[in-house]
Amino acid sequence: MKKYAKRLKEYDKIEFDPKEIIEGMSRLKGARRKPTSVALEDELLKELKGLAQKQGVPYQVLMRLLIADGVKRLKEVA
Numbered sequence: 001m002k003k004y005a006k007r008l009k010e011y012d013k014i015e016f017d018p019k020e021i022i023e024g025m026s027r028l029k030g031a032r033r034k035p036t037s038v039a040l041e042d043e044l045l046k047e048l049k050g051l052a053q054k055q056g057v058p059y060q061v062l063m064r065l066l067i068a069d070g071v072k073r074l075k076e077v078a
Contacts, residue, residue, distance in 0.1 A: 048062065
């Protein structure tokens with residue numbers, strides 16, 4: 001059976017330090033980024049926007065931080 005990221009219990013425990021988010025935003029400001037497209041389920045997008053609102057950041061910034069954190073974790077395992 002496939003496991004989807006949104007079903008993993010460990011994602012319920014992700015916490016970002018507001019200071020870390022601001023530093024991440026500053027680091028990315030002015031950095032060259034390439035637009036991409038990701039199709040997300042409506043429910044997942046609503047959850048993401050809600051989490052971003054609680055953190056006080058745009059949801060796109062939160063998505064970039066989550067992706068960057070996931071890549072970092074995968075590199076550590078590999």
